[in-house]
Amino acid sequence: MSSQAQLLMLDRDAVAAVMTTDMIDRAVRDAFALHSARQGRVFPVVREALSTGGIFGIKSGDVAARALLGFKAAGFWPRNRELGGEPHQATIMLFDPATGRPRCIMDGNAITTARTAAAGELGLRILARADSTSVCVFGTGVQARAQLSAALRAFPSLRTVRYVSQDGRPKPDFEACFDGTCRPVLALDVDAAVAASDVVITATPGAGPLFSAAAVRPGTHLNCVGADTRGKRELPGSLLERCRLVVDDSEQARSLGETQWAPSVPHAELGDLLTGKCAFDRQADDVTVFDMTGLALQDLVVGEYLYDAANAARVGCLISWPW
Template sequence: MRDTAQLLLLDRDAIAALLTADLALHAVRDAFTLHSRREGRVFPVVREQLADGVFGIKSGDVAARRLLGFKAAGFWPANRLHGGEPHQATVMLFDPATGRPMCLMDGNAITTARTAAAAELGTLLLARADSTRLTVFGTGVQARAQVAAAMRALPALASVRYVSRDGKPDARFEAALADQRNMRGVGDASNVSNMGSVSDMCSIRHAPDADIAVADSDVVITATPGGGALFNIDAVRPGTHFTCVGADTRGKRELPEGLLERSRVVADDRAQALALGEMQWAADIECVELGDVLTGGAFTRAENDVTVFDMTGLALQDLVLGECLFAAALEAGVGNGVAWPW
């Protein structure tokens, strides 16, 4: 059927019609399980600095499921000047038997959703279940999704504080979190209101002093561009869990020097974390992978352990979630088919 072959295009709105936090969590759990059992492969990452941003390619396959593809993504900070999102991503799935493309999809919401879902899974596995206080560094799309994911994982959470880039309160960020209270949505994963629910008993407020906020938190999320240490190591209390999102490129970091050496460190992928994540700054420390925690119980938490989840993002997260969305689109008749004869 070479002459009648088609390529399915799923744009932002098509993805929004299909994507939910529950779907993302299911796909990400599946991806980490595949990674732990070495049933899915992660190919070497391309991650390069450009004149105006950062560009990368994450790719891989799951042979038993005939899943092959990549995500091309990066960060272009000047997009903010035009009212656009600085993170941009595109996912492509291929037929591994022929190499022909099957589905091209907007990857922005996919990236947000799968990153938040990975953090949710990490929080469920690594943080204290009775955690009530959270601090998030950052006020962007990913920070909003990360807070929603933490709320899903920690139903007892009663306080969310945020540290902004300019040190000032962010009314839009506060409104975005407030709007999601008691809401469970589907659709656009770039909108935090669709990434879970926030208890109406949870307070949301700006934290003018990062060290004070960290010292008074059970869970800390760092979701910034990774320009340097965000707080002092002396602020860290025993038992705190850190979800680290921003260090995803050589030279980036968010944690202070010495914190990893004091912590129980879990990575999505050890090799990637050593090359791109927080672990690039402490290459000799011990580390386990989240998939092994999930499938083999490779982690037992003591009450006073400081835990760090070093997230650099697995290609399998994007591909397995993309596979789910592709199947859902075909079933629902969503997207645009384009003739792609060969």
């Protein structure tokens, strides 16, 4: 009955109680497959700078066959660090597409980190050389840590791990995250670090090119996370023109991602490689780039999995939401 309608609230702790790595991996693969089959829609992205110094965005979409509709409101507020908080903030909301009534509101911070890392891991497994043994990660924040962890899962053969910090100083907290797994070494010469790495991960705020194009040697794979807004970039000019480019969504990548700087470069979508819709035969000397802008479908499908798991486990807070 409409007078007995309820809304499920999942805060940070409730999400953590039901979210697993396996769940996120399955949901992200599911989202890419839906996107490839055009069974899920991705609506135009809102991404705007605020007078407060933050960036606010909305990613939304639907999957009609699964009665899935919703959005993620998220952005980046750098001044949060001064308050002892995380600059990335996200909230996901799911709706009943038949009535427009909200079903669930959930904290999206950990979800965003986990689904982006899962997408990065999938990109590595499909695109990077199987004999990769070295990685360089730009950034030491939450997403850089998640991406490096994903890379180590995808390639246990990664023995040499270098990182580049924003201020060029060692980050003991970052290094400590990988105790017992690897020993990240601070790279002071960024071009030399890139030239010596089979895999390069860029997970920074996207304020400009991080290294020179000449540093990228044949056979390198790059996972690029930071360019998610008009004007942002992490890669140097001319690099995309000599690589094999893969994106998560063509339109989004051209407007928000690294691809905005070379929109005419031919590219494929990762979902099409995953489903076999598009063939991909990597050659040993290919330079490959995965331009990750983040799909609304990833957030929604992960949200759907979490919503079902929370209901089954009776996790979260149900509040009356009559209409």
